[in-house]
Amino acid sequence: MENLKPRRRRRTAVTAASLAAVLALTATACGDDGTTAAGEEGSGKGTITFWDNNGGVRTAVWQEIIKDFEAENPGIKVTYVPIPSEDVQSKYDTAIAGGGLPDVGGVGAAYLANIVAQDALEPVGDRIEGSSLKGRLVPAMVASVRSAGGRGDEMYSVPTSASNGTLYYRTDLFKAAGLEPPTTWAKFYEAAAELTDVGKNRFGYTIRGGAGSIAQALDAMYGQSGITSFWDGDRTTVNDPKNVAALEKYVGLYRTTTPEADVNNDFKKMVAQFDTGTIGMLSHNLGSYTDHVKALGKDKFAGIPNPTGDGGTRVQVSNPVDGLGLFRSSKNKAAAWKFIEFAVSHESNSKWNESAGAIPANTEAAADPWMKDAEATRLGAKALTDGSTTIVELPYYLPDWNKISKADNEPNFQKVLLGSMSAKEFADTLAEQLNAAQAEWKERNAS
Structure with a gap:
C-alpha cells in the first residue's frame, strides 16, 4: 500500500473548551514511562492510554479485550478512558489544542477528516501491510476510511466495524x-x-x-x-x-x-x-x-x-465506519500499534462486533457462526453485497462535515x-x- 506523505493543511477551527476539561483529559493522556521522546516508537512496553469513542455503551466488551491483550502482552498496561459518543469530537479537539491526546483512540469516519486536518493522527497504511492484518480487512471498509481521511490513498484509522x-x-x-x-x-x-x-x-x-x-x-x-x-x-x-x-x-x-x-x-x-x-x-x-x-x-x-x-x-x-487511530503524539507507538493489531484480530474483532451487533472489519470474524444468528446484522451485510442496495456516500472527507451536520x-x-x-x-x-x-x-x- 502506497504511503503518501501528507502535506500540511490549515488547521480547522477547534471547539473551545474550558481549562478544566483540558486538565481532566491531560490527566489520562498518552502513556509515558519517561524513557522516550514524543513522537518516537518507544520500547513496545509500558503504559498506553486508549479512548473508547462509545464509552459506557461498549465499556464491558472493551475491558474484556484489554484484559485479554494484557495477558498476552504482560509488559504493556492499557489505561481505558470511556468517552460518550456525543462528546468525542469535542474531546479530541480540546486535547489537540491543549495537549493530552491518547495513544490510541476510537475514531469514527464522520469526524476522521477533522482530526486528520489537524495533523493529529499517524498514517497506518504501512503498518497494516507489515502486520497480521494484511489482507484480512474488508475492502469496502478500508476504502471507506481511506476516503474519509481526505488525503488520497493514505489511511489514518484501522477499520473495526460497520453499522448500516x-x-x-x-x-x-x-x-x-x-x-x-x-x-x-x-x-x-x-x-x-x-x-x-x-x-x-x-x-x-x-x-x-x-x-x-x-x-x-x-x-x-x-x-x-x-x-x-x-x-x-x-x-x-x-x-x-x-x-x-x-x-x-x-x-x-x-x-x-x-x-x-x-x-x-x-x-x-x-x-x-x-x-x-x-x-x-x-x-x-x-x-x-x-x-x-x-x-x-x-x-x-x-x-x-x-x-x-x-x-x-x-x-x-453511508454510515460511518468505526475504527482505531494511532495518535502522532504517542510516546510509545510500538505498544499502541500492538494493541490496535490485537483489537482488530479475528478473535477480538469478532467478540466486539458480536457484542455490538455490528458488521466486523476482520474478514475472518465476518465469517463466524454468530453472524448467522444475528438476523439484522446478517441482512445488513447481505444488502451491502448482493447488489440490492445503492449507497450514497456522505462527504465524511470534508473536515467540516461533522460541524455542518451537527452543530449547524x-x-x-x-x-x-x-x-x-x-x-x-x-x-x-x-x-x-x-x-x-x-x-x-x-x-x-x-x-
Whole structure:
C-alpha cells in the first residue's frame, strides 16, 4: 500500500473548551514511562492510554479485550478512558489544542477528516501491510476510511466495524394489526398510521429529532427520492426538489404518528422508547440490535435494511465506519500499534462486533457462526453485497462535515419538526454550507 506523505493543511477551527476539561483529559493522556521522546516508537512496553469513542455503551466488551491483550502482552498496561459518543469530537479537539491526546483512540469516519486536518493522527497504511492484518480487512471498509481521511490513498484509522441503517419493527404489533413487514416506503407509512392511537399512547414510529438527526433524515430523503449520488458535479443534491418533497413527507410523521417529545430524541432516548413502550418502528443502525434483543427477545421485533422505493430499489446513505487511530503524539507507538493489531484480530474483532451487533472489519470474524444468528446484522451485510442496495456516500472527507451536520443543522432540523422552518429552507441552507465546504476542500487539495 502506497504511503503518501501528507502535506500540511490549515488547521480547522477547534471547539473551545474550558481549562478544566483540558486538565481532566491531560490527566489520562498518552502513556509515558519517561524513557522516550514524543513522537518516537518507544520500547513496545509500558503504559498506553486508549479512548473508547462509545464509552459506557461498549465499556464491558472493551475491558474484556484489554484484559485479554494484557495477558498476552504482560509488559504493556492499557489505561481505558470511556468517552460518550456525543462528546468525542469535542474531546479530541480540546486535547489537540491543549495537549493530552491518547495513544490510541476510537475514531469514527464522520469526524476522521477533522482530526486528520489537524495533523493529529499517524498514517497506518504501512503498518497494516507489515502486520497480521494484511489482507484480512474488508475492502469496502478500508476504502471507506481511506476516503474519509481526505488525503488520497493514505489511511489514518484501522477499520473495526460497520453499522448500516436498519429499520426495526415490532413483529408482535404488526401481526396483531394484520400488517405486512415495512419493506417498502409505502408499507412503512401505512404501518406508521395504522399503529398509532394517541389516546392510548401508542405510536407507529419514533423520529430522531435531537443529536444525530441529520444523517438519519438524509437516509429517509435519499431512500425515498431514489437519488443515488450526493454530488452533481461540485453541487450537492441535498436540496434537489425530490429530496425536499421526501423530507416534507418524513417530518410530517412528527406529532402525527410519533410522540411529541421526539423533537429532543437522541439515539439513547429513541431506543429506550422502542424497547419499553408500544412504538411500532424505529430507524437506527445495527448498533442497537443487542439492546433490542435484551429488552424484547428475538420474537417481538425484527431488523431489516431500509425500505425500498416504488421501483423495488433500495437507496441508503453511508454510515460511518468505526475504527482505531494511532495518535502522532504517542510516546510509545510500538505498544499502541500492538494493541490496535490485537483489537482488530479475528478473535477480538469478532467478540466486539458480536457484542455490538455490528458488521466486523476482520474478514475472518465476518465469517463466524454468530453472524448467522444475528438476523439484522446478517441482512445488513447481505444488502451491502448482493447488489440490492445503492449507497450514497456522505462527504465524511470534508473536515467540516461533522460541524455542518451537527452543530449547524441539528437545531435547524428541530425547527422543521416544529414548523418554524420549511423543509426547502432547511435543505437550501444545508446545501449552501456543503457547497462552500466542498469548494474549500478542493482548493486545499489542488495546492
